[in-house]
Amino acid sequence: MSVHDAPLLQVEGLQVRFPVRTERRKAWVHAVEDVSFSLAHGETLGLVGESGSGKSTIGNALLGLVPPTAGRILLDGHDVTSARGPSLRELRRRVTMVFQDPLASLDPRRTIEDSVREPLEIHRLSPGRERGRRVADLLDLVGLPRRFADHYPHELSGGQRQRVCIARALAGDPEIVVLDEATASLDVSVQAQIMNLLQDLQRDLGLSYLFISHDLAAVEHMSHRVQVMYLGRLMESAGREEIYAAPGHPYTQALLSAIPADDPVVERGRRRILLRGDVPSPVSPPSGCVFRTRCPLAIDVCAERVPEPVGLGAGHVAACVRAGERVPAGT
């Protein structure tokens, strides 16, 4: 897999806040705060975090589905942060999305062909007469029999429907596909089929993926680099091997420790890092480091300022004043 030097996508200081009204006072949901990253050609960046960490909002912001309140999004060096009209349409041809629930993503009253053809019509791609053939090619590409073109979503299995969603996402020859929990709702055997398909497509078409998931094992399997998010902020970012072998942020350590071990003997003998309590409200996130209220390593200074990213190796940073320290198990 070749990864060019110049980033295809660059996100700088992205902030997304949503207004909410609480007891007659106007407040903001801090969905994404000061997030920067880049994505290279042919690369998969894994974005991992729990509910409310802001990972989906980042995907939505990339496609212009939610307006950022600060920061910039650069595609091939061009600012697309506030793209409108034709340039927004072009952005959504180059960057597409596959969502978690394929049944909810497909119109139940339209055939598979209609759904896969729609992007070709919207972007006025390939002459009308050839669109049928293009749809057939796309179905081939995702490993679906052509006869499914006349079928409706309810006639397909979950894995087949997700293949349709992938075919539709690929219709306009995109460069980046945002995969937002795209394998989360599938059974494990089907999930493996879809993950294999996504890897083949990346190899054959040179796609870049933003792989958004709460499943650390799936993220490890799919990604070249991994970013861990918590309550709207980036906690840690590193290459795949690095982040799993030597997690530097206490939150990443807790996340990895929460995954059941593969071997029941090991699982029963080991002590995990148990985080206390729940994720705080994104309307009034904690001062300083947002993770400090649940962090087993928190010290006084954590409440005072937002921690700067600390370098832990090539391309490995963790936003923590105690980055690199080990959290003792059983805390």
Add this chain to the structure above:
Amino acid sequence: MPALSVQDLHVRIKDAQILRGVSWSVEHGQTLGIVGESGSGKSMTVLAATGLVGPPLAQVTGRAVLGAPHSSGRSSGGPDGPASATLPDGGGQDLLTLSPAGRRAVRGRRIGFVFQDPATSLNPILDVERQLTEGLEEHLGMTRRAARGRALELLEMVGIPDPERRLRAYPHELSGGMRQRVMIAIALSCDPDVLIADEATTALDVTIQAQIIDAVRDLQERLGTAVVWISHDLGVVGGLADEVVVLYGGQVVEQADVLTLFAQRSHPYTEGLFASRPRLGSAGGHLTTIPGSPPDPRSLPAGCVFYDRCTLRSDPRCATHRPELVPLAPGHLVRSFCATPVRDAPLDPEETA
């Protein structure tokens, strides 16, 4: 005798055979893990066994015997349900022959339930206190005041901070993890002999899942509850279960104690389930897949139900005969003509959906 045992359970809904002779049992203080993919019949075994699914929607045959109450010396409230008719099973009662009233007296009292989605399991217009005390008053005949005290204890037991305040909260005011703890507190409120958890942590984040699993393990140790843990997540089942049942196409295809199942699984389907998981440390490369998708319960194949997807089929009987569940070793049951220790045999990575 087992706390709960299901024997030769068949469920038929219209022309779909959902379950075809499922048997399993769970002892007091033990955990039974039930694994399988969507549509394998995992949930249906407990729904049918407890009468939550039954006529006129579904035809259910077989037995679901709830053992005699566990005598651990802990305070167990009032008398058993009105229909605790003793059957020849040595104090057990068959839930499938109980009257609807008899089953209601058992559900929530002797069997507690936790389902996947706490948001839809809880009543949105009742506060936590009412939902916790309802069962205590109904089943144990407690007064409102006594029930409230017990509700507080229960919230503390499942690790909810500030339980006084949480009693007055409504479900929408709680986080997902907190709601699931409330569900567990309700399920355990009447000191049930059996706790049934159906994908109870699937909707939760991993750090919250770890908290919940920890709480269940701890409670089981203290109360001696029998737990039936249904999950598609082999890792979670591996960490919790003593005995594991693998369901496929409405039948048990493999059953063993957890260590045997993880180390010496033998059914090609079980092997496929294990092989297709992405695991930490197994990055890159292609995942092994199980080709195809599960069978349609309305038109099951004539031979082995796994025949279409099996990459190890080698016996002439596979296409024409249905294999029986037979012991491969003491306590290790397998339903396959091709059951061999296949641990190291790679499956064909061919894929179709």
